[in-house]
Amino acid sequence: MSTIIRVLEANHGDCILVSHEGASGAVNILIDGGTSTTFKYGPRQRYDGALCKVLDELKNKGQHIDLAVLTHIDDDHIHGLIKAFETPDYLNKLVKSIWFNSSRLITQHFNAPEIPENNILLADDSPQTSVKQGKELEALLDEIGCKRVPVIKAGQVHSVGPFKLTVLSPSQNQLERLLHKWPSEEESGATSAHDNDYQLSLEEIWAADEFESDTSIYNGSSIAFLLEIDKIKMLFLGDAHDQVVVESLRGLGFNEQNKLDLNLVKVSHHGSQYNTSSEFLSLLRSSRYIISTNGSRHGLPNKRTIARIIKETNGQICFNYNDVIESLLLDSEREEYATRLEALDEAIRF
Secondary structure (H helix, E strand, C coil), X not given: CEEXXXXXXXXXXXXXXXXXXXXCEEEEEEECCCCHHHCEECHHHCEECHHHHHHHXXXXXXXXXXXXXXXXXXXXXXXXXXXXXXCCCCHHHHECEEECCCHHHHHHHCCCCCCHHHCCEECCCCCCCCHXXXXXXXXXXXXXXXXXXXXXXXXXXXXXXXXXXXXXXXXXXXXXXXXXXXXXXXXXXXXXXXXXXXXXXXXXXHHCCCCCCCXXXXXXXXXXXXXXXXXXXXEECCCCCHHHHHHHHHHCCCCCCCCEXXXXXXXXXXXXXXXXXXXXXXXXXXXXXXXXXXXXXXXXXXXXXXXXXXXXXXXXXXXXXXXXXXXXXXXXXXXXXXXXXXXXXXXXXX
C-alpha cells in the first residue's frame, strides 16, 4: 500500500493530486486545478499542462477522481478544473464526487434568493458557441451524476475510501458573506502585497514581526481540511484564513502543549504573510511545509512567512518551483538556512 502526493506545477496557483493504492484498489483526490494553463496551454491550447497529463495517466490506468475539491472561486485555483470540465472525456467522465461551495448551494443553505450572475458557465467544444451560451457547471454536475453535499463547512467529517477528511474552513459566517454578486477575477485576486520583501533579513523580520490577517472574503471562504489515512496526517489549506483554521484546530483539542503531528502542511495562499501566523505554526509539528507558486504574482511567497516557519518549526519548507528558492535568502543567510529550503523534484510518497 502507498500514498502519493503530487504538488503539480500550477503557475501561481494550486493543483494537488493525492492518490492511495491498496488491496481494494486506487482512490484519488484532486485539490484545485490551478490556472487554465495548468490543463492546456500554448497556441490553440495544443500543449498538455500538468493537470492534463495526470488525468491522462489516470484514464490509462482505468482510475477515477473519487473526490475533486474546488476550494474557492479564485481563478488560480478553479480555472484549470473548469477547462478540464469543458474538454470532452476528462473531468466529465472521471469525477465521481465534488466539493464546491457554489453560489447556488450557498443560497439554498441560507434560504436566500439565487444569484444567477454567480453561476459558472462552461463553453462547449463548438467554435460557434460562446461561453455565455454554454452549459452551467451545476447542470453538468447533475447530468453526469456527480455526488455532492449541500455545503462544506468547518466541523464536518467525511470519508472518501480509506481517507478521513475533517473540515477546518470555511465557517458559517464566512459562507454567509458570499451572499452577493461575486466580482471578476481582476477584482477578487488582488489580496496580497505586490512587492516582495526579499531585501529584508530574517533577523529584521523576527525583530519586528506582527501578524496582520487576510481580509479577502473569497480567500476566507476557502475549503481547508485535515486529511488522514492510516497514520499519515496532512493539512490542505487552500487560501484559508489563518484565524478560522486556528479556531478549528483548538476546537479539536490541539494547542501549544498538545501539538498536531503532521506529515505535511500545504501552506495557505501560496505563502502569503497574511495567512500563516506564528500562533498557527505553534499548534503544529510537521516535517514539511509546502508552498505552491511560481512566484509570478503578488510578491508571493512572502519572506515573512518563510521567516515564521524557520523560527517556529523544525520542518523543511518545500516548493514546487525550484526558481522561487534562489531569491528568498540573502547571501549572508545561505550558509545557515539554505538547507531548510528545498524543491519538490518528485512526488511525496508514504
